[in-house]
Amino acid sequence: MTNFNFKIDDNSNVLKFQQLVDTIVDSISRNQLKEGDMLPSVNQIMKECRLSRDTVFKAYAELKRRGVVESVPNRGYFVTQKITKVFLFLDTFKAYKEVLYGSFLKHLPKNISVDLHFHHYNIGVFEKIIFESLGKYSKYIIMNFDHEKVPDIIHKIPDEQLLVIDWKVHAKSEQSAVYQNFGxxxxxxxxxxxxxxxxxxxxxxxxxxxxxxxxxxxxxxxxxxxxxxxxxxxxxxxxxxxxxxxxxxxxxxxxxxxxxxxxxxxxxxxxxxxxxxxxxxxxxxxxxxxxxxxxxxxDFELMGQKAAEFVTSNEPVQFEVPTTLKLRSSL
The missing domain is CATH 3.40.50.2300 (Response regulator)
Structure with missing residues (x-):
């Protein structure tokens, strides 16, 4: 059985079953847990982490639903596939960004995990969150904004891992972009x-x-x-x-x-x-x-789809999402 260390943070706002799910997903994405590795038994997790049986079963059931672990009768739970972790950095969460986010998730396979963050056009937050994320993800999907520090900050991310979305400002020619044209x-x-x-x-x-x-x-x-x-x-x-x-x-x-x-x-x-x-x-x-x-x-639905294709294809992309005027009674 693979060594696996997990500690519950009793002060966290994240539910305990979700903490367990997140830790296992992170371990798989970092290759600390590999395909074929056996996870600790339900009883072992219960004893070591002082969790209820229902909490552990709920976490393992969620991992099975995502297709990253499977259960073998009388043997236990095993890792079935590697997980790709994606860093998604949006400006703000508005109704049309929810459409983009939903489309992005819909077009990703279950073995890809997405961490969502927001910068709210605050350069200090933008810099801090990106620097803390470096080396932890396979792909970085980022909404830039017009600030002189942005190019140096995103330059820390390898070009093949970076996709700039929505606004192409400060994106270099060698960096992938799925964007709209505001002109x-x-x-x-x-x-x-x-x-x-x-x-x-x-x-x-x-x-x-x-x-x-x-x-x-x-x-x-x-x-x-x-x-x-x-x-x-x-x-x-x-x-x-x-x-x-x-x-x-x-x-x-x-x-x-x-x-x-x-x-x-x-x-x-x-x-x-x-x-x-x-x-x-x-x-x-x-x-x-x-x-x-x-x-x-x-088309934010299409933007989310194209961003997902960048993650799954591992190919660079330059795609301008069309802009249209939808006529309704207000015009």
Whole structure:
């Protein structure tokens, strides 16, 4: 039987059965437990770790469900396959990121374990978590952001193990990327729906101070409006965001969409009639809100799928996920 050391952390918020699962998964990923190795018996774990039989059985049942261990009658539990550990580093957890995350997990085999972290655009957190993760994972899937320290930090990760997703900022040509383009495709989406946009008297891009949305989107917004002789403006201060009759509004967050809808309710405006709106990033609910909110968005389902393919194929990738404008009643 393979030597296996496990200690319960009674102060942890993680359930005891999950602590046992995580420790075994980590041991397999580090080759401390190998294919064919026998795990300690249920009775041994119960005695050494002071766990109930139900807790140990629940942990082993979860490992069997994942396909990484199997039980042999009258013999015990054995490791059946190696586990690949993946580091997934997102900016924030919003509804559309949940779509990406769900798609990523759906397209991975059961023997791949994913640790999810968030940096919230905090460079100190970004640096600390990445440095603490170095050497512990087979693949690193990271959402970069625009900070001068980011290139040096991610350079610590071997290029063949790194995939930059969503925003290609600070990604080098030799580093894999599955990303959306915030510039030209946005312009093209507007151009393809020019007549719908032109029915409004003024087009406003609300870019609040709390957003991290790439500023290149502003450049292409202005380019579209200027070339098509559309009256337009970019509003940065929340107090200057005022919904007016005949106006069309481009919004980068759900918070600003709520502000738009609040003002419409106060003024008796129906989205798509007195005032129009295009919201960034598709979420499951936007098709139902106010008979449908028009959305300009990349395909986060496809982004998650392509990220999973990078993990399973071990091949470098450069893939721009298409951006589309989904027309609904708000435009």
């Amino acid at each position: 030209k495709p946005v312009y093209s989406c507007f151009q393809q729906n020019l007549e719908r946009i032109k029915k409004y008297m003024h087009f406003t891009f609300f870019y609040p101070p709390f957003t991290y949305h790439p500023k290149v989107a502003i450049d292409y917004f202005k380019k579209f409006c200027t070339e098509n002789k559309i009256a337009h403006s970019v509003v940065f201060e929340p107090e200057k965001f005022v919904v007016k009759e005949g106006g069309l509004y481009l919004l980068v967050s759900d918070r600003t969409l709520a502000w738009f809808l609040d003002q419409c309710a106060d003024k008796g405006f129906e989205p798509g009639r007195e005032a129009g709106v295009i919201s960034y990033n598709e979420t499951p609910m936007k098709k139902y809100v106010k008979n449908g909110i028009s959305v300009i968005s990349t």
